[in-house]
Amino acid sequence: MDTTSGTLDEALERLHSTGPEFRGFLSNHGPMAVEALVRHGQSRTVHRWLDDYTDRLEDVPSPQSPLDDTNWQQALGDPRRVTDWTAYLARQVAERPWRAVLATWWPRLLPGIAGAATHPVIRVGHAVRVLLAEGEEAPRVAELAHALGYWAARHTPLPVSVHPAGTATPAAALAALPRVADQRVRPLDGLAQLPGTEGWLAAAESVRAPHGPDAARDQLAAVVRAATHRYLDHGHGDAVLLVHAATAPNAVLRTLPALPRELWAPSLGVAWAASAALTSVYSSAEPLPPLRAGALTPQEVFERATTHGDAHAIKLADTALDVASWTPDGDERALSAALRALELIAPEA
Structure with a gap:
């Protein structure tokens, strides 16, 4: 996998300025697809693919109110809180090793695997794969926070x-x-x-x-x-x-x-x-x-x-x-x- 050119990290940074869904409920597949493209030797196609794909994406939704360790349960499964969830999880991966954050949230989120047609767990899988195999650069850790936040917002048993x-x-x-x-x-x-x-x-x-x-x-x-x-x-x-x-x-x-x-x-x-x-x-x-x-x-x-x-x-x-x-x-x-x-x-x- 080519991680030396910066293509993957650049693509993830582009995608983190977009929302996790568009047209009401369709999932943003960009982070998953670009990770797969880079992994399989298609880095040269990534930005051209993104140029076409991002035309359909929407802005990051407006935040509602901050989440913390005392009130997150009331927001579980609430898609309106997706930006609140991303901010909350981003703080956690900034303060603790990403593996520790994952180990905490995985059993909480796993029962809700059906959310958004399983796209959130798939996004988590792509994020974890690159972190394990290719290094822990900041955009990759941020992608894990985005993926976990999306899963929490769409949590559906x-x-x-x-x-x-x-x-x-x-x-x-x-x-x-x-x-x-x-x-x-x-x-x-x-x-x-x-x-x-x-x-x-x-x-x-x-x-x-x-x-x-x-x-x-x-x-x-x-x-x-x-x-x-x-x-x-x-x-x-x-x-x-x-x-x-x-x-x-x-x-x-x-x-x-x-x-x-x-x-x-x-x-x-x-x-x-x-x-x-x-x-x-x-x-x-x-x-x-x-x-x-x-x-x-x-x-x-x-x-x-x-x-x-x-x-x-x-x-x-x-x-x-x-x-x-x-x-x-x-x-x-x-x-x-x-x-x-x-x-x-x-x-x-």
Whole structure:
């Protein structure tokens, strides 16, 4: 990853002058996309991509009233307070090591993973990845504060609790999940159907429970792989929103190394529940025909996603490259899932 040119930090500073959402509720994908672009050798494209993307973004919302250690709970899940949340978390990462701040807030925010269609946790995952791997420059630490603040403002629990207790693999459990009755709805309306969807909870809880932190990490990787593979065949249910069934658990996986190990198993449980929920709300019933794309390297796949330009396509390609890196010979299905997204999602003009 090229962090010597300053491109990533410059891009993050540009984006921190914009709000976390636009057009009412759409998430600002800029920080996530530019981190992925830089990581995969596309630094030269970042500012041109941002020039186009920032045209649609909005200003930072006005602050309401300051938050502190005595009153933050009353503002949890209040999107009107997002700027208050960012300021509060920015003070915390200025006063304490960012890992300590993350360890404090992760268990508080994790139950609200469904907020803003899981975009906040995905943004946190990108921020943590660069902090762990590339250094702790000020714009990167500030990005973590922005990501955590967005999550706090959009904190939304899933409407059903999932307690894995079976023997199924994540791939088998995803395949067994029933779909909600009406998939032509906004995210929260789709998730609200889960408690009344016959057989959903049993299928979600059929996945095996991990025994220890390392097993939780390995099973979370299996969730990411299974959700990425499933997109290849069933991504046409909702090509954009189903991306998050893979990218949200991958964000949690990326964050685990920065967290205390006792948080790994609970993190798996919540990430699995989110992936299962999104699969039932947005996955199609019938599989697509096989994708005939020819053999491409991971780098070539990501270059195609960069040319395509859509932030969701870029982020799914980023996750697919993670999955492909976990096996010596790569993972053709994961890379093909990224290419499927380029077919299903409209490219940026």
